[in-house]
Amino acid sequence: MEREPGVPFERTQLAWRRTLLAMGAVAVLGARMAAVDGLPLVVAAAVAVWVAAFVLGRRRIRTPGVRGPRTLVLLALATVAYTGIGLLLVLD
């Protein structure tokens, strides 16, 4: 099964989809909290970070192959951005 060249890449594609889905759930939680607190700019930021991660992730997995770390760093920064949004909302 491992000899099939497309399988490792397909697994990586699925891992990206799971990750973007999980980030969507975090975005919804952050956006909800910001909306309840009456902070529309933070709602927009929570959604925008997810849209950006989605677009970058989609671009990375559109064609098979190994790529450099730039998108990975940006994905980690997106996660840290939700930490920042969360801290902002908790401490607000």
Next chain:
Amino acid sequence: MLGVIRRWFDTDEVRETGTTPDYRFSLANERTFLAWIRTGLALVAGGLAAAQFLPPMPIAHLREGIAIALLLLGGAVAVRAVDHWARTERAMRLGRDLPASRFPAVLAILVGVGALVLVAAVVVQAFDGA
């Protein structure tokens, strides 16, 4: 520190080190990274959920403390995931042993101790109420 961060963004630098490993190994490294990111996102989601959905606690600001701890832990997991990905990629390209890490054990102990403290808080609260 800044040099480490610059190295994360320098896509060519990683590619010029050593020789290109079997692409399956690189993809496996990427999937491990993504699994760590999901772990970090789960912790951040836990922090956001704690802040919104937990009732006010008997101990002042305990809810906010839980939320902040989970949010910071999630961010730390994400940052550490990048570093571990880069070190693994480098080791594979140079044919060295994969980097060992104490981080999973530290994370497990932190989450475990946090859970025990919360169990203790719930038990104390139950006996106080009775």
